[in-house]
Amino acid sequence: MTGNDVVLALVVATALGFDFTNGFHDTGNAMATSIVTGALPPRVAVAISAVMNLAGAFLSTAVAATIASGLVDTADVTLTVVMAGLTGSILWNLTTWYVGIPSSSSHALIGGVIGATIAAAGNSAVKWQGLVSKVIVPAALSPVIAGTISAVGTYLVYRLTRGVAERPRAHGFRIGQVGSACMVSLAHGTNDAQKTMGVITLALIANGTLQSGANAPTWVITSCAVSIALGTYFGGWRVIRALGKGLVEIEAPQGMASESASAAVILSSTDFGYSLSTTHVATGSILGAGVGKKGAVVRWHLAHRMVAAWVLTLPAAGLVGALTYWVADAIGGTAGVVVIFIVLVLASIAFFAASRHPAVTPENVNAAWTGSLHPAPPTDEVSS
Numbered sequence: 001m002t003g004n005d006v007v008l009a010l011v012v013a014t015a016l017g018f019d020f021t022n023g024f025h026d027t028g029n030a031m032a033t034s035i036v037t038g039a040l041p042p043r044v045a046v047a048i049s050a051v052m053n054l055a056g057a058f059l060s061t062a063v064a065a066t067i068a069s070g071l072v073d074t075a076d077v078t079l080t081v082v083m084a085g086l087t088g089s090i091l092w093n094l095t096t097w098y099v100g101i102p103s104s105s106s107h108a109l110i111g112g113v114i115g116a117t118i119a120a121a122g123n124s125a126v127k128w129q130g131l132v133s134k135v136i137v138p139a140a141l142s143p144v145i146a147g148t149i150s151a152v153g154t155y156l157v158y159r160l161t162r163g164v165a166e167r168p169r170a171h172g173f174r175i176g177q178v179g180s181a182c183m184v185s186l187a188h189g190t191n192d193a194q195k196t197m198g199v200i201t202l203a204l205i206a207n208g209t210l211q212s213g214a215n216a217p218t219w220v221i222t223s224c225a226v227s228i229a230l231g232t233y234f235g236g237w238r239v240i241r242a243l244g245k246g247l248v249e250i251e252a253p254q255g256m257a258s259e260s261a262s263a264a265v266i267l268s269s270t271d272f273g274y275s276l277s278t279t280h281v282a283t284g285s286i287l288g289a290g291v292g293k294k295g296a297v298v299r300w301h302l303a304h305r306m307v308a309a310w311v312l313t314l315p316a317a318g319l320v321g322a323l324t325y326w327v328a329d330a331i332g333g334t335a336g337v338v339v340i341f342i343v344l345v346l347a348s349i350a351f352f353a354a355s356r357h358p359a360v361t362p363e364n365v366n367a368a369w370t371g372s373l374h375p376a377p378p379t380d381e382v383s384s
Contacts, residue, residue: 006337011082011083011200021097022195025093025231033181033254041362052189059189078206085109089105102279110135111316180263237360247290266278
C-alpha cells in the first residue's frame with residue numbers, strides 16, 4: 001500500500017466519521033418533538049429515524065453533486081485539503097453537540113472544506129456564486145419559510161380542532177406525529193447523507209480515482225447511508241433535549257405541524273440540489289410552532305444562541321479547516337495527514353468523555369427543563 005493509498009483510506013474513514021456525527025447531531029431535527037410529546041419512546045424514535053435516514057440516502061444524489069463539484073474547483077483540491085476540511089467540520093459538530101446547540105452539520109462540512117481549500121489554493125479556488133446561491137441564500141430563507149409554514153399550520157390545527165376534547169386531540173396528533181417524524185427522517189437522509197457522499201467523491205477525484213464531474217459510486221452511497229443511520233441510532237440526546245424541551249414547550253398538534261413543515265421544505269430543497277441545513281429548517285419549524293399557538297412558551301434567549309451558532313458555523317469550521325491544512329502541510333506528506341487523524345481521534349474521545357458528566361440519556365432526556373441542558377438529578381439517586 002502506497003502513502004497515497006493510506007491517505008485516501010484515512011480521508012474516507014474520517015468522512016464516514018463525520019457522517020456518523022451528522023447522524024447523532026441531527027437526530028433531534030426529526031425526533032425531538034415526537035419524543036417530548038410522548039408520540040414515540042426515545043429509543044424507538046431513534047431506531048425509526050435511523051431506518052428512514054438509511055432509506056432516504058438512496059433516493060437522490062443531487063446534493064452530492066453540488067458538494068463534489070459545485071462549491072470548489074476540483075483541480076485545486078488534494079486529499080490533504082479534504083482531510084483538513086473534514087477535521088474542521090467534525091470538531092465544530094462535536095463542540096456544538098457538547099453544549100447542546102443544534103448547529104448545522106451541513107454548513108460545518110462546507111465551511112471546513114472551503115477554509116481548507118482557501119488555505120491551499122487561495123480565494124480563486126472557491127466558486128463563490130455557487131456558495132451564495134446553493135448554500136447561503138437557502139440558509140437565510142429556509143428557517144423563515146419553514147417557521148412561517150409551521151406557524152400557519154399550528155394555528156390552523158388548533159383552530160380546526162378547537163371543539164375536540166384535549167385527550168382525544170392529543171392522542172390523534174401523536175399518531176400523526178409518527179408519520180410526520182418519519183418523513184423528516186427520510187428527508188434528512190435525502191439531503192444530509194448526500195453531503196458526505198459528495199466529499200468522498202471529491203476525495204476520489206482529487207486522488208485521480210474518478211474523473212472530474214463523476215457521480216458517487218455505489219459503495220460510497222451505501223457506506224454513507226449506513227454511517228448516518230448508525231449515528232442516528234446512537235442518538236444525539238443533548239441536542240434532542242435542547243430542541244424538544246429547551247426551545248418551546250410543545251404539544252402534539254404543534255409537533256405534527258412543525259415536522260410536516262420541515263419535511264416539505266427539506267424534500268423541496270433536495271429536488272433542486274440545495275445543500276440545505278436541516279437543522280435550520282427544523283429549528284425554524286419548532287419556533288414557528290411556538291409562535292402559532294397562543295400562549296405557548298418560547299425561550300427566545302436560547303433561540304438567539306442557536307442563531308449565533310448558525311452565523312459562526314461557516315467561518316469557524318472554515319478557520320479550523322484552514323489551520324488544520326497548514327499544520328498538515330507543514331509536517332508534510334502522509335505523516336501530516338496521519339498526525340491530524342490521530343489528533344482528531346483523541347479530541348473525539350475527549351469530547352465524549354466530557355459529555356458523560358453529567359450525561360443526557362434516553363432516561364432523562366424528557367426531564368423538566370431547568371434552565372440548562374443538564375437535567376436535575378433524581379432526589380434519591382445521582383444521575384449518571
